[in-house]
Amino acid sequence: MRRTLDFIYRAAGALAAFFILAIVALVAAQVLLNLADKVSAALVGRGIGLTIPSYSDFTGFFLAASSFLALAYTLRAGGHIRVTLLTGRLPESAQRIAEIIVVGIALCMSAYATFYVVLLVEESLVFGDRSSGMVSVPLWIPQLPVAVGLVILTIALADELIGLLRGRKASWDGKGDNLLSE
Template structure:
């Protein structure tokens, strides 16, 4: 039950990341369409109208940050993160397992630290009513929340990974599903 719930959270975060990427595509295509319509209008009438989506570059940046951070846990579980396997792939299971535990512990500490401080930043943005610059001003806490959520889910995934490694299971990104303690 817990495994299915955690996997659902990771997949949902990955799905949200995909939706933010789709929003970037839609926004950029809409802006390109408006630029094209403006060029055609200028060619026909001699003067452009200046069609634009206000702050579209800001919004695509916000969406990119959201998609990048929301995808972290899903990518970790799917083995999509860059890993240096030249050394670890040649290790016997005992030292390899110890190395994986150390690496996941360090990653967990870094992720938890980043999650904590980004949470403080979100609270500060909310307290001071910080807003984004640009034509369309957005409260910064709204922009920061998907990033915080992505980091929190990554921290959860790293805890999940560490517990699995300590229990003797292979890392999720290995895809082997073997118990390393049995060898």
């Protein structure tokens, strides 16, 4: 089970990286098209109007996808910002209790958000909601990676909570089963 979960977290992280690269490629392509338009305007006195339709919409969709798909991997790799100013001063047993409580609260919040985002995707699909850009995209398409990312985060938080309750160290403290330690 551990290998399967870690594979899911890594796959979601890799997919997030793909979306980041897609943003870079799309923005670079639009910058090059803008440059070609400026060169054309300088040479012949008139731009040729090259543009990628709805590129800003697509980069926004890709940013949301990459952000949410990266959440579980980042949690397991210890990349989330944690405030240890207080917990670092607690005895080890109190730190453990605090971590269990915080992960439990995070799990509840993530499960709540996951439930409603999945409902949003379903609603967008049922009602045929579409984006309002030049390229009208069914909204369930960009919403789906957000929902998948939240589902995987919820699984990762449940995984973390179960591990903490079983006595395992937190994955983010460098002594647990961190994704980057393999």
